[in-house]
Structures are given as structure tokens and as C-alpha cells.
Amino acid sequence: MKRPPILTGACLYLGLLSAVMSIRAVTVVSSWNAESRADDVSFALRVLRDAGVGADGAETAYRTFVTVLAVLGAAGAVFAVFTARGDRASRVGMTVTIGLVGLATFAGALGTSFFLSMLGALAVVFTIRLWTGEIRTYFRTLAGHPPPTPAPTPTPAPAVTVPAAPVPAAPVQQQPAYQYPPGFGPAPRREPLPRPVSIAVWTTMIGSIVAAGLSALMLMAILLTGIDYDAVVEQGGLGAEMVGSESEFDRGMTLITTLSSIAVVLGLAGIAAATLALVRRRSGGTPLFVMAVVTFIVSWVGFPLGLPWGVLAVVAFLQLRKPEAKAWFGPS
Incomplete structure (x- = not known):
């Protein structure tokens, strides 16, 4: 079965989004400074502190969590390549890794900017798209399931006609075709875009x-x-x-x-x-x-x-x- 183009596009976008989020996570961890980073990730640190974690423990837990996100993002980029080639297990792996990284990014784990929230939302949307429509049918066919057959259209029963006596046809008067005024007329049919x-x-x-x-x-x-x-x-x-x-x-x-x-x-x-x-x-x-x-x-x-x-x-x-x-x- 031919690979659907939407699968290639979804894997391309998800791979790139995963790589960008992984790079962002690595940047956050590598440039960490407890004094100057507090404002940037105050939301995440506040959640940990509200849960009863001390200041030092919250920072350590946050950096560990972001490191895990960086690893998951890199793994998601690799899974995207194999998913585009039709590997079913990679589709599951990409769903888990990029789905988690996307949700965490959208929730503000890597920063609270609008740009990062948009990246996280796009990652979640494209991940869900992997399990719907034409992509789902493609992977089911690769697994050995028969492709879905179109629903049969009902055929109407043949009508029984009784021959009637012939009726002489009336003479048909040819109506002249209507001439549109200059500059007017039916709109031409628009060609669909390739x-x-x-x-x-x-x-x-x-x-x-x-x-x-x-x-x-x-x-x-x-x-x-x-x-x-x-x-x-x-x-x-x-x-x-x-x-x-x-x-x-x-x-x-x-x-x-x-x-x-x-x-x-x-x-x-x-x-x-x-x-x-x-x-x-x-x-x-x-x-x-x-x-x-x-x-x-x-x-x-x-x-x-x-x-x-x-x-x-x-x-x-x-x-x-x-x-x-x-x-x-x-x-x-």
C-alpha cells in the first residue's frame, strides 16, 4: 500500500518540533543558574515547592525533569524517521515521547512564552493526527488487516412498465438560445488547485x-x-x-x-x-x-x-x- 502523503508531513513536522523542544531543554539545563533562572521558571518551581519540596530539592527535581524531556525529545525525532518508513512500534514510541514533551512544553515546563506554548500545542495535535483517518488505515493494512471495503450502494428494483398506446408527438418548437448582454453571463467554473x-x-x-x-x-x-x-x-x-x-x-x-x-x-x-x-x-x-x-x-x-x-x-x-x-x- 502506498504511504499516504499526510503521514510523511506529520512525521516531518513532529520530528522538527521534537528536535526544537529537545534543544530548548538542553539549553535550559546547560545554562542553569539558580539566581537568574528563578524568574524564568518560577511557575514550575512554585508547583514543586507547593507540593512540599524544598528550594534545593525543587531545583534539582526540575533540572532532572527537563533533562528527561531533552532525552524524550531526541528519541521522538528518531522515532519520527522510522514511523515515516511504516514502522508500527515507532509510531507508538513517537506518540508517547512527543506527546509527553508536547504536553510538558505547553504547560510551561520549558518556559512560559507564547512561542513555546504554540510548539507544544502543535506537537500534541500532530501526535493525535497519527491515529486518525488515512494514517490509521495505512498502518492497519501493514499489520495484515484487509483494507476497508466501500459500503455497497443499494440497487433499486426494476420498475414494471406497461406499454401504452402510442401517442402522436406534438411538434416541438425550437426556442432561441438566450443571449446574455455584453459583460454578463454565468460565472466560469473554477478549476481546483493541484x-x-x-x-x-x-x-x-x-x-x-x-x-x-x-x-x-x-x-x-x-x-x-x-x-x-x-x-x-x-x-x-x-x-x-x-x-x-x-x-x-x-x-x-x-x-x-x-x-x-x-x-x-x-x-x-x-x-x-x-x-x-x-x-x-x-x-x-x-x-x-x-x-x-x-x-x-x-x-x-x-x-x-x-x-x-x-x-x-x-x-x-x-x-x-x-x-x-x-x-x-x-x-x-
Whole structure:
């Protein structure tokens, strides 16, 4: 049985999400500092302390838990490769490992940022998707179960007709065809988008909406709250560890503001390119291709936060290079 494309996509996304969460967990453990990390993971530490664990015990338990999440995330990335190849046991292993890491990330075990919560939610959703629909049928067929047979359609009983006496046919008058006024008439039927074009368009659309939205929120937070160097140093946390002098802080904020502004512009351009392909159908191939290339380059400048969008850009690029997409958009 042919492997369903949705299985390949789900394993690709889950493998990448698992790798990102594993890297985040390793970063948290390797850069641990009890004084500056308390604010960043105060929620998790507070839960442990409320359960009766001492301060030192809570920190040790938390670091051990995050280390386990890093190992599970790395194992989930490996399971994703074998699940895509049709291994049933790996599908179970990937469900357990990535499901646990995704739930923990969504609950704030690796930080309470919106980006991490979104990664955890996506991991849980794609994990559940592995056990539904076409993917479930595919693995049941690999296990030796017969594929489901379509339900038989009831056939109506033959009608008994009684021949009637012939009736002379009345002369049929030919009605003239209705002529629509110039510029009016029935709307032409829209051709469905080929599968590669549809994947490229919606990947660009969704990725652009998320990128533009998150970057706009970042810019609003910087402009409205007025993040100050002294306030960051006083609050402590991971940001205080990374900031050296006030000049370095200013350069970092300038870089973040610049990257967020570029992401907003790219997100709006991606939405426009995807909308053009949806509205004008056979137009928009070149803008989509340009957006995929530019997004891939910019995503690696903002690594690791730009990694998900780099992956989406690669997906859109590969789909646009398929023969069906080239034939749809015409020679470029």
C-alpha cells in the first residue's frame, strides 16, 4: 500500500518540533543558574515547592525533569524517521515521547512564552493526527488487516412498465438560445488547485500569518512597554545573563526590532502572494517562489526561532518545483 502523503508531513513536522523542544531543554539545563533562572521558571518551581519540596530539592527535581524531556525529545525525532518508513512500534514510541514533551512544553515546563506554548500545542495535535483517518488505515493494512471495503450502494428494483398506446408527438418548437448582454453571463467554473500548489499556497499563508502576528506583538511589546536595560538587570533571568553592557543591550534590542520588522513585512508579502495565487488561480507562482527563497534565508539569520519558518519555506519551495505546479503556473 502506498504511504499516504499526510503521514510523511506529520512525521516531518513532529520530528522538527521534537528536535526544537529537545534543544530548548538542553539549553535550559546547560545554562542553569539558580539566581537568574528563578524568574524564568518560577511557575514550575512554585508547583514543586507547593507540593512540599524544598528550594534545593525543587531545583534539582526540575533540572532532572527537563533533562528527561531533552532525552524524550531526541528519541521522538528518531522515532519520527522510522514511523515515516511504516514502522508500527515507532509510531507508538513517537506518540508517547512527543506527546509527553508536547504536553510538558505547553504547560510551561520549558518556559512560559507564547512561542513555546504554540510548539507544544502543535506537537500534541500532530501526535493525535497519527491515529486518525488515512494514517490509521495505512498502518492497519501493514499489520495484515484487509483494507476497508466501500459500503455497497443499494440497487433499486426494476420498475414494471406497461406499454401504452402510442401517442402522436406534438411538434416541438425550437426556442432561441438566450443571449446574455455584453459583460454578463454565468460565472466560469473554477478549476481546483493541484495538490502541490495547494500545499505551497496554504503553507505560505499560515506561516506568514503566524510570523506577522508574533512579530507585530513583539514590536508592540518593545514600543509600548519600553524595555529598559536597568529593569532587565534588576529582574534577572536569562536575559540578564546574556546582556553584558548597556551598549550590547542596545545593539541586541536594535537587532530584535529590525528582525521583527522584517518578519512583519515578509509576513504581509507572503499573505499577498498566497492570496494572489488563490484569487487569480494561475498567477502568483513567481511571488510564492521568491517568498520561499527569501524566507529561508531570513529564517536562518534568526536561528533557532526562525527554524519552523525555514522548514515551511523548504516545503513550499519543493512543492512549487513539482511538475504539476510548474504546469499550473506555466513557464517562469
